[in-house]
Amino acid sequence: MIRKTWAKWRSGYIGRLVGDSLRSQGWLYGIAMLAMLVVAATTAGTAWMMENIVNAMTTPEMKSQVHLIALAVVGLFAAKASASYVQAVFLARAGNRIIAIQQEKLYKKLVKRGVGYFARYESSNLLMRVTNGAQAARRLVDVIVTSFVRDAFTLVGLVFVMLYQQPVLSVMFFLVGPIALYSVRYLLKSVRSIMQGELKAMAEIIKVLQETSNGIKIIKVFALEDRMEERMKGAITSVENRANSIAKLQSVASPLMEFLAGLAVAGVLVVSTVGIAGSEPTSAGQLMSFITALLMAYEPAKRLSRMRVVIETTLIPIERMFELLDEEDPMRESPQPQELRSGPGEVRLRNVTFGYSGGMPVINGMNLTFEAGKTTALVGQSGGGKSTIFGLIMRFYDPDQGYVEIDGQNLQDVSFASLRRKISYVGQDTFLFSATVMENLRYARPDATEDAIRDAAKAAHAHDFIMSLPKGYDTEVGENGAFLSGGQKQRLAIARAILRKAEILLLDEATSALDAESEALVKQALDKLTENVTTIVIAHRLSTVLEADKIMVVQDGQVIEQGKLDELMEQNGSFRRLFDQQFKTPAA
Numbered sequence: 001m002i003r004k005t006w007a008k009w010r011s012g013y014i015g016r017l018v019g020d021s022l023r024s025q026g027w028l029y030g031i032a033m034l035a036m037l038v039v040a041a042t043t044a045g046t047a048w049m050m051e052n053i054v055n056a057m058t059t060p061e062m063k064s065q066v067h068l069i070a071l072a073v074v075g076l077f078a079a080k081a082s083a084s085y086v087q088a089v090f091l092a093r094a095g096n097r098i099i100a101i102q103q104e105k106l107y108k109k110l111v112k113r114g115v116g117y118f119a120r121y122e123s124s125n126l127l128m129r130v131t132n133g134a135q136a137a138r139r140l141v142d143v144i145v146t147s148f149v150r151d152a153f154t155l156v157g158l159v160f161v162m163l164y165q166q167p168v169l170s171v172m173f174f175l176v177g178p179i180a181l182y183s184v185r186y187l188l189k190s191v192r193s194i195m196q197g198e199l200k201a202m203a204e205i206i207k208v209l210q211e212t213s214n215g216i217k218i219i220k221v222f223a224l225e226d227r228m229e230e231r232m233k234g235a236i237t238s239v240e241n242r243a244n245s246i247a248k249l250q251s252v253a254s255p256l257m258e259f260l261a262g263l264a265v266a267g268v269l270v271v272s273t274v275g276i277a278g279s280e281p282t283s284a285g286q287l288m289s290f291i292t293a294l295l296m297a298y299e300p301a302k303r304l305s306r307m308r309v310v311i312e313t314t315l316i317p318i319e320r321m322f323e324l325l326d327e328e329d330p331m332r333e334s335p336q337p338q339e340l341r342s343g344p345g346e347v348r349l350r351n352v353t354f355g356y357s358g359g360m361p362v363i364n365g366m367n368l369t370f371e372a373g374k375t376t377a378l379v380g381q382s383g384g385g386k387s388t389i390f391g392l393i394m395r396f397y398d399p400d401q402g403y404v405e406i407d408g409q410n411l412q413d414v415s416f417a418s419l420r421r422k423i424s425y426v427g428q429d430t431f432l433f434s435a436t437v438m439e440n441l442r443y444a445r446p447d448a449t450e451d452a453i454r455d456a457a458k459a460a461h462a463h464d465f466i467m468s469l470p471k472g473y474d475t476e477v478g479e480n481g482a483f484l485s486g487g488q489k490q491r492l493a494i495a496r497a498i499l500r501k502a503e504i505l506l507l508d509e510a511t512s513a514l515d516a517e518s519e520a521l522v523k524q525a526l527d528k529l530t531e532n533v534t535t536i537v538i539a540h541r542l543s544t545v546l547e548a549d550k551i552m553v554v555q556d557g558q559v560i561e562q563g564k565l566d567e568l569m570e571q572n573g574s575f576r577r578l579f580d581q582q583f584k585t586p587a588a
Contacts, residue, residue, distance in 0.1 A: 013322050014140065014311070021098050021141045028094035029145060036150035038083035041077050044157025044305075047133055047293035051072060051165065051285035058284055075247055087150070095138040102134035104222075106324060113410040115396035116333030116356065126324075133321025136314040138266065147307040151300035161293040161415035165286045199418065204235040256544040259311070331398065337415035341405035342423055346371030347533035351402035354392060361400070362388045370405075375535040377545035379578065380554040386538045389554070390506050396449070397417055406504070425501035429510035430489040438473040444496040453499060459528060460495035462520040484551035487518050494522055498529050505530060506539045511544060542582050551575065 023031055073100065087278070106267045118126075157165075162170040208231050210218065219228055325567050333441065347370040355361040360559040363385045370376045378386040391397050392404050395411050406437060411419060424444075432440050441453045453473075465488055469475035481489040497505060510526070511519045523544070537544045545566055553561040553575050560575050568575040 001241045001334040014144075014316070016322070017137055017318060018141055018144055021094070021137075024101060025094040025097055026180040028090050030099070032090040032094065033145065033149045035083040035087035036146065037153060039080055039087060039150055040153035040157055040242055042080035042083065043154045043296060044161055044293070045076050045267065046073075046080075047158055047161045047289055047296055048376055049076065049289075050292040051289035053285070054288045055285035061070060067130040081218060085265060090146070091142060095142050098138045098141060099134045100111065100135050100407060103130055106130045106133065106321065106368060111327055113329050115391065116331070117329065120357070123503050124204070129317075129320045129324050132317040133324075136317040140311060140314040140318060143310045145308055145450070147304055151303045151307075154300040155297055155304065158293040158297040162297070165293070166290040169290060194398055205239065208232045208235060216355060222384060264441065264494070266295050267431050331395070333412050333416055337418075338409065338413050340406060340409060340414040340418040343503075345403075345422070346370065346372040347504065347536070348405045348408075349389070349392070350400065350405065352392065352399045352404065353401040354399045356397075363392075363399075365402075366558065368559050368562075370534055370536055371549070375530055375537065375547075377537045377539055377548035377551045378554050379539060379542060379545065379551060382540075384554040385557045386554050387508065388557075390425075391505075391510060392539065393506065394423055394425065396419040402568060409455060413565065422502055423504045423506060424500040425506045426490075426493045426497045427510065430481070430486075432477050432484070432489055432492060434477070434479045436471075436474050436476055437469070440477060441473075441496055441499060441536065444500040450498055453495075456499035457492075457495045457569070459525045460491045461518065462491040462495050487515060490520070491522060494525060494529075498525065505533050505535045507535065507539075509538060511539065542579055553578075 046378075052065075052069050053073070056069050056162075058533065107130065110130070159170070208228065212228055219225060292296060347366050349366050352363055352366045354363045355359050364386075366389075367465070378389065380386060388397075392399060392408075393415070395404070398412060406414075406419075406422065433443065438450070438453060441456065442448055445452075450473075454463060457466055457473075466473055466475075477483055479491075481492070484492070492511060507526070511522055537545055537548065549564070550562060551565060552559045553566055553573075561571060561575050562570055563571070569579065
């Protein structure tokens with residue numbers, strides 16, 4: 001375990017983290033380290049001064065120097081107090097900057113990940129990596145800097161005082177050291193495994209809270225309160241037990257060191273009183289200086305002995321943080337991306353085969369074209385690959401084989417920014433940010449004027465209900481639009497799409513949450529929105545796509561039928577069966 005830990009220190013996560021932190025915050029740590037050296041020097045100087053203090057009080061010849069010695073003592077403690085303040089302030093500033101830098105890097109990495117990444121990892125897991133990882137990074141750098149500068153130099157200075165004042169007694173005291181080191185080494189064996197379990201339990205707590213917040217209606221309807229309470233209780237108890245175990249292991253070091261220090265002090269008193277054969281006479285000042293240095297050495301020695309335990313407790317969250325930072329994202333932009341040229345907006349899939357995470361193909365050898373400026377509807381049973389086609393067009397995923405083109409350009413050659421500017425999207429699971437109505441609409445086009453935003457809301461038949469809200473467009477919508485109905489959220493999403501004015505519009509069950517009256521109004525808005533725009537619609541309700549320029553029936557990753565409504569009805573195939581299922585009039 002020790003060999004493995006220090007291997008990581010030399011070439012792994014710890015060395016990388018400390019190196020990056022010292023480079024980015026070098027001047028802050030530099031000032032803090034200088035202050036630590038002053039603290040170390042003044043601590044050793046305090047023990048050294050004890051000889052003069054005691055001798056001045058007990059030796060008549062030195063009484064004339066009392067005022068000078070008192071002034072030196074005041075100077076020592078003033079310097080130590082000032083240095084301690086500077087050390088604390090600059091160390092805190094550097095530590096807080098490390099947390100901020102790591103969290104910024106982690107979020108920047110996360111937000112650029114592909115959609116598939118978020119399907120693989122639970123949000124509670126990602127939250128733990130971002131929060132705990134950054135906090136652990138700050139804690140680890142702090143303990144290493146303070147241990148190797150302040151504590152190590154303080155201990156060296158005090159040991160020098162001990163050896164100078166009482167070399168024989170110092171050697172006897174140092175015989176106790178290996179016992180303490182061996183005891184601390186034994187503690188490290190358990191800390192790491194306990195910490196892994198604690199992080200898993202903390203992630204479970206976050207997961208239960210998120211599920212409670214998002215699924216409170218289901219919890220109430222199915223009377224799951226007791227079951228959720230048991231889940232939360234189990235996770236909390238697990239964290240509590242592991243935290244107690246770690247606290248127990250960390251706390252053993254202090255009593256152990258105190259007991260050993262007590263034995264050492266008692267031994268020093270006995271030996272110094274009885275005397276050692278052949279040793280020179282010891283003055284009261286020398287003995288007091290030695291004992292003071294011995295007692296003052298306890299705290300830095302204790303912190304150094306616990307440093308390894310602290311490192312072990314921070315390794316797991318730091319490793320997980322760097323795993324997130326270092327993991328390669330399969331959805332990467334071309335090294336020299338092209339701008340997606342302005343064009344009519346023709347979308348084409350050429351020999352596309354795709355399966356999620358390398359699994360069975362969801363789309364297999366697909367060739368199809370969505371004509372520019374036309375409306376194409378994708379219909380068929382769930383699981384056929386319709387939503388996957390949308391994901392490929394928006395480049396949430398790359399095909400395993402083949403490629404996707406817009407106006408003849410391969411999407412893997414163009415920049416993400418130019419691609420996203422070309423596309424607008426409205427899905428059945430409408431997402432709204434926890435912000436005002438105005439801010440949510442402006443996300444579609446940050447430079448849009450308020451008049452343009454209001455015009456888009458009117459076109460989506462959302463303006464009237466917005467004005468009925470307590471603060472109109474300045475009303476907070478709550479987490480994911482919690483204060484709005486499903487239909488209101490969907491009309492805001494359509495207003496966003498209208499405001500976007502993109503050349504390609506993707507609609508995934510865009511009117512599924514609307515009542516009949518609202519759907520009729522929104523359909524009028526969509527008719528205006530889709531004029532001369534390449535529109536691709538996914539719909540399970542065929543009534544919403546009957547006027548499409550082309551209808552494609554998608555089944556098992558293939559387009560098995562396509563054509564206008566009349567053509568598909570005449571073929572008497574899969575589309576005709578779907579149509580009859582939805583529109584068949586019951587027999588009288």
